[in-house]
Amino acid sequence: MINLIFFTILGLALFGSFIFIALQGSPKSLPDSSAVQAVTEIINLEGSSFANARRLLDDTDYQALCSNPDLRRLALRLRNDRRQLALTWISSLQNDLIRLWRFRRFLIQRGVSSSMSEELRTLQALLLSLVLLSFIRLSIRAAGPFALPRATRQAGQLVDSMSAGAALVLGRTPAAGWAEIERSWVKSAA
Amino acid sequence: MFASEVICVTAIVLEVCMLLLLLRRGLWRTYTFLFVYAIWLLIGNSAIFATFLYFPTVYPSLYWNIDSIDVVLRFVVIWEVFHQTFPKRSGLNKSLSKGLGIIALSLLIFACGTFLIYQNYTGPRSIHLALDRSFGFVQALMILGTLVTARYYGVRCGRNIRGIALAFGAWVSISTATNAMADLSSSFISYWYYLRPLSFVVMIAVWIWALWVYEPNPPIMESEAIDLNRWTQDWNRTISTARTIIRP
Numbered sequence: 001m002i003n004l005i006f007f008t009i010l011g012l013a014l015f016g017s018f019i020f021i022a023l024q025g026s027p028k029s030l031p032d033s034s035a036v037q038a039v040t041e042i043i044n045l046e047g048s049s050f051a052n053a054r055r056l057l058d059d060t061d062y063q064a065l066c067s068n069p070d071l072r073r074l075a076l077r078l079r080n081d082r083r084q085l086a087l088t089w090i091s092s093l094q095n096d097l098i099r100l101w102r103f104r105r106f107l108i109q110r111g112v113s114s115s116m117s118e119e120l121r122t123l124q125a126l127l128l129s130l131v132l133l134s135f136i137r138l139s140i141r142a143a144g145p146f147a148l149p150r151a152t153r154q155a156g157q158l159v160d161s162m163s164a165g166a167a168l169v170l171g172r173t174p175a176a177g178w179a180e181i182e183r184s185w186v187k188s189a190a
Numbered sequence: 191m192f193a194s195e196v197i198c199v200t201a202i203v204l205e206v207c208m209l210l211l212l213l214r215r216g217l218w219r220t221y222t223f224l225f226v227y228a229i230w231l232l233i234g235n236s237a238i239f240a241t242f243l244y245f246p247t248v249y250p251s252l253y254w255n256i257d258s259i260d261v262v263l264r265f266v267v268i269w270e271v272f273h274q275t276f277p278k279r280s281g282l283n284k285s286l287s288k289g290l291g292i293i294a295l296s297l298l299i300f301a302c303g304t305f306l307i308y309q310n311y312t313g314p315r316s317i318h319l320a321l322d323r324s325f326g327f328v329q330a331l332m333i334l335g336t337l338v339t340a341r342y343y344g345v346r347c348g349r350n351i352r353g354i355a356l357a358f359g360a361w362v363s364i365s366t367a368t369n370a371m372a373d374l375s376s377s378f379i380s381y382w383y384y385l386r387p388l389s390f391v392v393m394i395a396v397w398i399w400a401l402w403v404y405e406p407n408p409p410i411m412e413s414e415a416i417d418l419n420r421w422t423q424d425w426n427r428t429i430s431t432a433r434t435i436i437r438p
Contacts, residue, residue, distance in 0.1 A: 001374075003304065003307070003370075004370045004371075004373050004374045005370075005374070006370075007304075007323050007324075007327060007366055007367065007369070007370035008367050008370040008371050008374065009367075010327060010366070010367075011323070011326075011327060011330070011363050011364065011365075011366035011367025011368075011369075011370060012363075012364075012367045014327070014330045014331070014334060014359070014363035014366070015360055015363040015364045015367060017334055017363075018330075018334065018356050018359040018360040018363060019360065021337060021356060022356045022360070
């Protein structure tokens with residue numbers, strides 16, 4: 001009896017697992033690392049190449065200055081400077097996103113294969129990322145650069161994921177043609 | 191009775207379609223084991239159907255004997271899925287084949303054990319049901335294990351193998367559960383008579399869908415030996431540094 005109950009339960013559990021895997025769909029393909037490299041070489045990504053976001057959003061200096069009443073004014077200046085820098089960085093990230101999206105459109109226009117669902121997903125990701133970056137910009141304007149440090153630091157990842165999407169499309173073309181794509185892209189961007 | 195005949199004929203028609211698909215597109219060269227299994231299914235099910243129509247007295251014994259042979263031949267499908275997912279010359283096959291072989295052997299011993307310790311056989315049907323569910327359960331685990339291992343290592347499965355593996359796995363697992371339920375409660379037998387062949391028909395239909403477009407597994411991209419050596423050296427250096435930190 002226990003044997004039968006065991007097989008009934010486990011059989012159903014296994015069936016559920018197969019249905020779950022089937023519904024999940026096949027795992028997303030990762031772009032070739034050389035394609036990712038090529039995308040960053042073809043497109044000049046100013047925002048995502050900025051490596052000191054952690055330092056920019058770290059409020060240790062500001063707190064240290066604030067602790068001394070004589071240095072409050074200096075602290076305020078530092079805060080304003082950091083705010084300006086953070087805002088510039090966020091707008092660079094927004095420009096990067098739009099540039100990557102344009103590059104992707106450029107590749108598909110040149111005949112690289114893509115599906116309607118993939119295009120819609122990309123568009124959705126772009127819009128959500130832009131909305132999120134606008135929200136971060138707003139929060140920096142309203143509450144300063146140190147208010148949402150974690151969310152702001154992770155903003156760079158939005159560009160990285162968009163970049164991976166563009167690399168995935170670029171990876172569908174032979175590597176030998178990438179130099180020609182770069183030339184055409186520079187020409188069209190000029 | 192009419193419904194059983196319809197299901198049986200549908201299964202045979204679908205099997206013929208699958209064989210034609212494999213032959214027409216030359217897929218049988220790529221999926222040879224599956225092709226052999228498909229031939230077996232067509233022969234076995236045609237024999238069952240012919241006996242059902244013309245020799246009803248021998249039908250039950252023939253049905254169960256063919257089903258028992260089928261239990262063994264199903265391993266051919268598992269082998270097809272495994273060797274397509276982890277090709278023989280791939281590094282993953284070299285690394286995993288020994289461990290997975292031991293697991294497969296342990297599962298087979300488990301299947302034999304669960305079949306032999308089940309003593310309450312009420313008749314020949316129960317013996318076959320026990321055989322079917324013991325091995326069906328193990329086969330479902332093997333297929334699931336292959337798919338999970340592939341996903342873990344980021345090996346992508348094409349539409350063909352993915353469809354074959356998922357449909358086969360779902361069918362053997364539902365077959366295991368329904369077989370156990372049929373033995374657990376005799377009132378379930380009447381449902382079992384329809385549920386099992388119906389799920390089989392669904393599996394064949396999914397196989398046809400999976401094979402409709404030739405989409406094999408993408409080749410596994412392997413790094414150059416120089417890169418691998420460098421990574422091994424880096425990894426060994428990291429381990430020795432970590433050991434030094436832990437035990438200075």
